[in-house]
Amino acid sequence: xxxxxxxxxxxxxxxxxxxxxxxxxxxxxxxxxxxxxxxxxxxxxxxxxxxxxxxxxxxxxxxxxxxxxxxxxxxxxxxxxxxxxxxxxxxxxxxxxxxxxxxxxxxxxxxxxxxxxxxxxxxxxxxxxxxxxxxxxxxxxxxxxxxxxxxxxxxxxxxxxxxxxxxxxxxxxxxxxxxxxxxxxxxxxxxxxxxxxxxxxxxxxxxxxxxxxxxxxxxxxxxxxxxxxxxxxxxxxxxxxxxxxxxxxxxxxxxxxxxxxxxxxxxxxxxxxxxxxxxxxxxxxxxxxxxxxxxxxxxxxxxxxxxxxxxxxxxxxxxxxxxxxxxxxxxxxxxxxxxxxxxxxxxxxxxxxxxxxxxxxxxxxxxxxxxxxxxx
Amino acid sequence: xxxxxxxxxxxxxxxxxxxxxxxxxxxxxxxxxxxxxxxxxxxxxxxxxxxxxxxxxxxxxxxxxxxxxxxxxxxxxxxxxxxxxxxxxxxxxxxxxxxxxxxxxxxxxxxxxxxxxxxxxxxxxxxxxxxxxxxxxxxxxxxxxxxxxxxxxxxxxxxxxxxxxxxxxxxxxxxxxxxxxxxxxxxxxxxxxxxxxxxxxxxxxxxxxxxxxxxxxxxxx
Numbered sequence: 001x002x003x004x005x006x007x008x009x010x011x012x013x014x015x016x017x018x019x020x021x022x023x024x025x026x027x028x029x030x031x032x033x034x035x036x037x038x039x040x041x042x043x044x045x046x047x048x049x050x051x052x053x054x055x056x057x058x059x060x061x062x063x064x065x066x067x068x069x070x071x072x073x074x075x076x077x078x079x080x081x082x083x084x085x086x087x088x089x090x091x092x093x094x095x096x097x098x099x100x101x102x103x104x105x106x107x108x109x110x111x112x113x114x115x116x117x118x119x120x121x122x123x124x125x126x127x128x129x130x131x132x133x134x135x136x137x138x139x140x141x142x143x144x145x146x147x148x149x150x151x152x153x154x155x156x157x158x159x160x161x162x163x164x165x166x167x168x169x170x171x172x173x174x175x176x177x178x179x180x181x182x183x184x185x186x187x188x189x190x191x192x193x194x195x196x197x198x199x200x201x202x203x204x205x206x207x208x209x210x211x212x213x214x215x216x217x218x219x220x221x222x223x224x225x226x227x228x229x230x231x232x233x234x235x236x237x238x239x240x241x242x243x244x245x246x247x248x249x250x251x252x253x254x255x256x257x258x259x260x261x262x263x264x265x266x267x268x269x270x271x272x273x274x275x276x277x278x279x280x281x282x283x284x285x286x287x288x289x290x291x292x293x294x295x296x297x298x299x300x301x302x303x304x305x306x307x308x309x310x311x312x313x314x315x316x317x318x319x320x321x322x323x324x325x326x327x328x329x330x331x332x333x334x335x336x337x338x339x340x341x342x343x344x345x346x347x348x349x350x351x352x353x354x355x356x357x358x359x360x361x362x363x364x365x366x367x368x369x370x371x372x373x374x375x376x
Numbered sequence: 377x378x379x380x381x382x383x384x385x386x387x388x389x390x391x392x393x394x395x396x397x398x399x400x401x402x403x404x405x406x407x408x409x410x411x412x413x414x415x416x417x418x419x420x421x422x423x424x425x426x427x428x429x430x431x432x433x434x435x436x437x438x439x440x441x442x443x444x445x446x447x448x449x450x451x452x453x454x455x456x457x458x459x460x461x462x463x464x465x466x467x468x469x470x471x472x473x474x475x476x477x478x479x480x481x482x483x484x485x486x487x488x489x490x491x492x493x494x495x496x497x498x499x500x501x502x503x504x505x506x507x508x509x510x511x512x513x514x515x516x517x518x519x520x521x522x523x524x525x526x527x528x529x530x531x532x533x534x535x536x537x538x539x540x541x542x543x544x545x546x547x548x549x550x551x552x553x554x555x556x557x558x559x560x561x562x563x564x565x566x567x568x569x570x571x572x573x574x575x576x577x578x579x580x581x582x583x584x585x586x587x588x589x590x591x592x593x594x595x596x597x
Contacts, residue, residue, distance in 0.1 A: 036422040037415045041442045227405070340415045341408065 012113075012132050018324075019112050023271035026331065027074050033332070034339045043070035077264075084260035091161025092257060100159060101258065101265035104152025108272040111145040114138035115279050116200045118289045118320035119296070122312055130289075130320065131200055138199040139191065142280065143184055146236060149269070150176045153238075153245065156266070157254035169254035171346070172238065172245030178353035179235035179242075186228035186361040189368040190284055193221045203288030207295070213302040215292045218285035224364045226285045228357050233277040234334060235353070237270055241341040244349060246270075278330035279323075286326055289319035449590035452533065457517045459534040460508055461584065462552045463527055468576040470553060471527035474501040478519035478528055486512035487519060490569060504569040506552055510537055511545035532556075533585045554581045 028043075035042025047067025049060045066072055088097050115138075118130035135141050150173055157169015194202045208216040219226045235242035246253040255266045282288060293301050298309035310318070344352065378386075400406060425439035443450050452458075463471045474491035492504040519528050532555045539545045543564040550568060551558055557579070 033419065035440070036426070037419045039418060039422060039439075039441045041440045041444070336412055336416055336419070337408075340411045 007126075007128055008132070011128070011130060014130075015112050015115075015117060015132055016109065018117070019109060019272060019275055022275045022327070022331065023268055024074055026271040026274060026335070027077055028071050029331070029335055030338075031073065032070055033335050037336070037339050043073045044068050046070070046073045046076045048072065081261045081264040086262065087257070087259040089161040089257050093159040093161075096155050096159040097257075098262070100152050100156035101255075101262045101269070102152075103155065104149060104269045105265045105272065107145045107149040107152070108269050108276060111142045111276050112279065114141050114199055115276075115283055116203050116288060117323050119316055121316050129200065130316075134200060135198070137197045139187065139197045139202075139284075142199075142276075143180075143187075146183075146276075147176075147180055149273075150180075152269070153254050156258065160254070160257035162252075162257050164252040165254055165256045168245060168252055168256065172254050175238075175242065175245060175349060175353070176236060178350060179232040179357070182228055182353060182357035182361050183232035183236065185358065186225045186232065186364060187284065189225045189361075189364045190218055190222050190229075192365070192368050192372055193218070199283055199288075203283055203290060206287040207290045209293075209302070215287055215290065217287040217290075222285065222364070222368070224360065225368075226281070228361050228364070229285070230277075230281055232353075232357060233280065234337065235349075237273040237277055237334070239270055239274065239334070240338045241344050242349065243343060244346055247343070274331055274334050275327065278327045278334065281330050282323060282326040286330075287322075289323040291318050291322045294318060451588055452535070452590055454587040456533075456535070456587070457515050457520075457530040459510070459532045459537065459555060460513075460519070460528055460530050460547070460552060461532050461555045461581070462506060462549070463529060464553060464575075464581060468578060468580070469572055470503060470506070470549070470575060471525050472503045472506060472523075473499055473525055473527070474503045475524065477522040477524065481518045481522040483516060483518065484512045484514045486510070488567070490567065492572070494572070502572060503549065504571070505567045506549040507567055508547040508552060509545060510547060511539075511542045531584050531587065533587070533590055535590075550578065553578060555584070 031043045034040075045067070047063050049063065050056070063072065088094055113132040114135050116129065116131040121128040121130060153172045153176070154169045157165045157167070157172065160166070190202075191197060194205050196202060196205075202218075206215070206217050210216050210220065214220060238245050244251065246255070255263055258266065293299050294310075294315065296312070296315055298307045298315075300307055422439045425434055425437055428434045429439060465471055472489075473494075474489055476489060476491075479485075479487045479489050486509040488505070488507040488509075489503050490505040491501045494500055494502045515530070517530055520530050534555060537545070543566075546564040546566055548565045548568040549570060550565075553575070
């Protein structure tokens, strides 16, 4: 039993560490990628030096280089947020005001427990799934947690003692409701195709080949659902072009009355949600940890008879690497969208959610159902 | 037959009318793809250039339009009016003959001259003190145009002027004859008066940088 617990803890630490690091490094990616897209240089000034007993000159040289790349700005951000005054409005609810950002980030991180990050490891007569909890309705679990995450936003707005923040929270709630539905309904088509809600099984089934050469990834079965899912998921992350709940520069959003690290937690939630959305897109539509033509015993290329054998650990490593690369690619892509598109107007947002994405996802279910029955 | 003004009005209305989008544009996704294509092209191009610059390739193609200000200075226009300087005769005394033309023409009244008698009867006068309050100066250049002796010029190419107090913006005759000889954090010396012989003892003034370039900012040389 202790061994089981240790394994679970290890996998959890791997997933949590990965998620939080990806989320934290997005502050760097955000600065640098936007700079490159706009022909700028971006953050390159923040750095600090350490005294001799912490390494001295060689460490300082490295810090200087990292500072030139703008990576140390992430540390500066955290220092700034931690040293700011923790402000709770007099008219606000002390307990709920503090609880809201924690709820928000907790459920975003929790959703990762159902995401498989690599193929199961066979080690010392044990099969260790690289998935924190192997829930057989993992997809529903994630959707449920994403919905609960909305509570953090509403609570933040309602308990701030600020009417405009309350309205901001309600605006966020109505946006998330509108897109949650399109999100869930667009996935039904995918569920019909895979015939399961278990994310581990969904990924395993995407390891097959179509007509002997095309990887059986969800995007080839459900291209429309993929587009709808990515749009709705982008709206769930509350980032541009769907950042009406926040609208930092102009609109008064739900976290107006938050300062310091509590505000930082809302920001972290956004970044964690971007990682979550990237991981879900990868898992559901782009084969998860599957590498094309890679089976547990090695590469089976369709154009070659011979099998290129691989040891088991290399197979696992390639799987985890493939998942990571895909997730990073989607984070890059969402960041690209965030720095390319302008913000929607609120009526356009509602129009897109209720009148375009929702009917399209319903039509997708009908077409998928007919095709699946016809193909049987 | 409509009048010209009616036609003009019609044109303006036409220009303001929103064009009807065709179905391709209304689908929105192609336009998004176009936009993403453009921005990602910039991203990959600049990423490649930044990496190439690191190993010394393609240095002549800039990867960003940024000018890193305190380290890199922006080239200025050759006509730019920058901080004033007083020109010198060959013996080191100022060319200024204290005719008070610049003090009179100055719209901001920021020039203060105290005249002394020059031993040479052809010159008649020289400035014992010549003070200029940059905190008042509007950089109009009238003093340069009014000067009959080409004694004051605005070509030092220094334009990053900052001080911790209003008095710190004060330029005395030593600073005007030798721009950059003091920093603006020094305590000001107002109305410093020098005799003709003392001018010859001042250090020689370096030639200002050529027009179109920036001088080294204060505190960095």
